[in-house]
Amino acid sequence: MNNSRKVASIAGIASVLWVGLTAAIAASQRRLVFNPTIKREVPSPRSSGHRTRLVSLRTSDGTKLSGWLMTPAVVGPRPAVVYFGGRSEEVSWVARDAGKLFPGMTVLAVNYRGYGDSQGDPAENHMVEDGCMLYDWLAARSRVDQARIAVVGRSLGSGVAVQVALQRPVQSVVLITPYDSILAIAQRRFRAMPVSFVLRHRFESIKYAAELKAPTYVVRAASDDVVPHSHTDLLVSKLGKLHLDEIIPDSDHFNIPYLAATQDKIAGFLSTQFAQPRVS
Structure with missing residues (x-):
């Protein structure tokens, strides 16, 4: 030859x-x-600072989502949080840690489709649509102050939180180990592949960042092999109303939400934001 x-x-x-x-x-x-986790991280989750209730909600197409509503034992409308988990995260641990992480706040943490006891299959469009539905459901509750609702997203869920914040009047945003886009991370990982032509679930937060009107707190891991800091840097540079960009010492991509330092800082940020005078 x-x-x-x-x-x-x-x-x-x-x-x-x-x-x-x-x-x-x-x-x-x-x-x-996506990497759906079905088994509960905490078998019988219960917040030390809230009344904890298992909830099952139906999406617009009838899919059942399952999670937890945590309500503080105080009188009157309270500020509230909708939590969105990561790629492999089952959210029962949020119910366990809500007393420290979200003190005095009503909290809704619901598993994505295909995660935990939730039905269906995960997809970006469903996560965003379902996230908006969860926000609306929480805002309609009589003991929730509609003017003081925050969204908190971890890792993959930061992309959900950003898009929900764009479509709903959230009061503040917390992004834990966020990225510019899943597309950009995939392109970094598969450099020789035409990822942009085949990837459907892109979670392009950077496209929406400049339009966010709510104060945004970015929390990074000191060591992160999943979301390199360069991808967070790009997002942060575009955020419309960055409040603070902070690194948690001795943290990595997986342990960061469980650390006392992380929980204290998020609780402090949200408590301060919720204490601001209401805007009519």
């Missing part, structure tokens, strides 16, 4: 491999972006 035929043969094999790998990424992208 002469050299030109060898080169053509190698190029043909490489092309087949490239097409095959691209097809594999396209076919398995749901598994790459």
